[in-house]
Amino acid sequence: MPKITFVEADGTEIVVEARSGISLMENAIANNVDGIEAECGGSCMCATCHCYLADDQAGLSVMQDDEDEMLGFVASERKPGSRLSCQITVTDDMDGMQVHLPAEQN
Amino acid sequence: MPGPVLIVGGGQAGVQLCMALRREKYQGAISLYCEEPEYPYHRPPLSKSYVTGATDDDKLPMRPESFYEKNAIDVYLNAPVTSVDIHRSEASVGGTAVGYSSLVLATGARPRRLDWQNDAPAGVFSLRDLSDARQIRAGLQNCKSLVVIGAGFIGLELAAAACAAGVQVTVFEMADRVMGRAVAPTISTFFEATHRAAGVDIRLGASVSGLEHSDGQVSGVQCADGTTLAADMVVVGIGVTPNVELAEQAGISCDNGILVDEHCRTEASSVFACGDCAAHRNRFAGGRSVRLESIQNATDQARTIAASIAGEPKPYTAVPWFWSDQGSHKLQMAGLAFDADSYIERGDREGGRFSIFHYRGDKLLAVDSVNESRDHMVARKLIEAAISPGQDQAGDPGFDLKSLI
Numbered sequence A: 001m002p003k004i005t006f007v008e009a010d011g012t013e014i015v016v017e018a019r020s021g022i023s024l025m026e027n028a029i030a031n032n033v034d035g036i037e038a039e040c041g042g043s044c045m046c047a048t049c050h051c052y053l054a055d056d057q058a059g060l061s062v063m064q065d066d067e068d069e070m071l072g073f074v075a076s077e078r079k080p081g082s083r084l085s086c087q088i089t090v091t092d093d094m095d096g097m098q099v100h101l102p103a104e105q106n
Numbered sequence B: 001m002p003g004p005v006l007i008v009g010g011g012q013a014g015v016q017l018c019m020a021l022r023r024e025k026y027q028g029a030i031s032l033y034c035e036e037p038e039y040p041y042h043r044p045p046l047s048k049s050y051v052t053g054a055t056d057d058d059k060l061p062m063r064p065e066s067f068y069e070k071n072a073i074d075v076y077l078n079a080p081v082t083s084v085d086i087h088r089s090e091a092s093v094g095g096t097a098v099g100y101s102s103l104v105l106a107t108g109a110r111p112r113r114l115d116w117q118n119d120a121p122a123g124v125f126s127l128r129d130l131s132d133a134r135q136i137r138a139g140l141q142n143c144k145s146l147v148v149i150g151a152g153f154i155g156l157e158l159a160a161a162a163c164a165a166g167v168q169v170t171v172f173e174m175a176d177r178v179m180g181r182a183v184a185p186t187i188s189t190f191f192e193a194t195h196r197a198a199g200v201d202i203r204l205g206a207s208v209s210g211l212e213h214s215d216g217q218v219s220g221v222q223c224a225d226g227t228t229l230a231a232d233m234v235v236v237g238i239g240v241t242p243n244v245e246l247a248e249q250a251g252i253s254c255d256n257g258i259l260v261d262e263h264c265r266t267e268a269s270s271v272f273a274c275g276d277c278a279a280h281r282n283r284f285a286g287g288r289s290v291r292l293e294s295i296q297n298a299t300d301q302a303r304t305i306a307a308s309i310a311g312e313p314k315p316y317t318a319v320p321w322f323w324s325d326q327g328s329h330k331l332q333m334a335g336l337a338f339d340a341d342s343y344i345e346r347g348d349r350e351g352g353r354f355s356i357f358h359y360r361g362d363k364l365l366a367v368d369s370v371n372e373s374r375d376h377m378v379a380r381k382l383i384e385a386a387i388s389p390g391q392d393q394a395g396d397p398g399f400d401l402k403s404l405i
């Protein structure tokens, strides 16, 4: 079980024992991380599950066009490490990953 | 201390309201009354990946149970609200009166039924909630031949999912095209072709007049043209009726939905309504009263109500959007096309990636996109900002629509 740290916009850190094989968004929701809304439930439609990851984060899947388009319209600034957490499947390689959350999701 | 908020209905809107109230730092008590035995869950997968087993039950809850505890939200399951007294500010649950300072009706909608559905044999279903979906999922495991009545979004999603799982599927649609009330003819034609290519038998201008059965189990359908067709399962997807009875009984005006103003307030000042059960005047529909059945509408209306209850009212002005996953194809819609008088096609229809831009005169009203998220996202922004690309620009895939924003 990889350990993942969610960092809320106000700096609060939530360390979770994540489940591999499900999405980063689902892990956040399961652990009551408030900074992720996920109104569409992971259908890549709402962009309210935006997060910032390190550019060189291990284990990340390649971004698909849908996610890229959606990220063009997120409520908080899009940065180089911006991803939609519902499109990322957690793997064991992600142990120690830091996930920064934006102030606004909609 | 702000007063208690009582929410009737733990669906998309009800849960979003709980989240939004706490995000707005609302300190008052919140109780969520749910008719269903389940903690609130996501409905969209029920007609898609869930029915074939590709999505499991543990993926469905919108929030874990600990969420409600952490946020001091009292959830009551199996607890339908049976009446509301707006003069005493009380709702009745299981014979007990519960007081409120704000009441939110988020009761959703229920499937419309066909006359013969009431005494139907086993194997005939509607699809609205998890209990329906569980039965359909179980039934599909031994189903050879499924009949779907109604080629709306839910019927087609289910048809595609079942067909991909190896079931023989026939869809009956009375109109002359699929999703006829919702999309442009070009989109209907595209989806008819893709579903047929996948193996779904789509029958347009065709209806089912009755059922055949043996040993209490459905065995086929009688078609209006006099023929019969074998089927071991039938799913009826012919639209929904809003759950307005509580409001009506309380004396609140309804007309195809509980009537609400731009703050989602009903005519009773401490009663709000949102989501599938509410009708509002929408600026993207030329101000006409509409009832939208979508995740977007349920979510954004809930946010609107939270803002009012928390003391910082903001009108509901969000651009409507919707999606439907049918097999491997994604249909996305932005805006409302009610008043459109022309439309322009953009993209590569043969290649399966295109959009239809609906106009009234020069004004862009809505965009339906097939496998073209880029157009969809740009459309949401254009429509929100009331920017209308020229029709020549919309029709030219080489023109960058983003440059207009």
Ligand SMILES: Cc1cc2nc3c(=O)[nH]c(=O)nc-3n(C[C@H](O)[C@H](O)[C@H](O)COP(=O)(O)OP(=O)(O)OC[C@H]3O[C@@H](n4cnc5c(N)ncnc54)[C@H](O)[C@@H]3O)c2cc1C
Pocket (backbone or CB within 6 Å): B008, B009, B010, B011, B012, B013, B014, B033, B034, B035, B036, B043, B044, B045, B046, B047, B079, B080, B081, B082, B106, B107, B108, B109, B127, B128, B129, B154, B243, B246, B274, B275, B276, B277, B292, B293, B294, B295, B296, B298, B321, B322, B323, B324, B325
């Ligand atoms: C199978 C399916 C697939 C869908 N797919 C999509 C999609 O892909 N994209 C999209 O945008 N939308 C989709 N939708 C539509 C979307 O799910 C609805 O618009 C949304 O759920 C509406 O939210 P709501 O809270 O208004 O109603 P609901 O989510 O229906 O919740 C209402 C709840 O209120 C409860 N209730 C009713 N009366 C009472 C009472 N008196 N007391 C207590 N509780 C009560 C009901 O039991 C229900 O649980 C789909 C819907 C279905 C059924």
Ligand code: FES
Pocket (backbone or CB within 6 Å): A025, A037, A038, A039, A040, A041, A042, A043, A044, A045, A046, A047, A048, A049, A084, A085, A086, A087
């Ligand atoms: S949950 Fe909606 S886009 Fe990720």
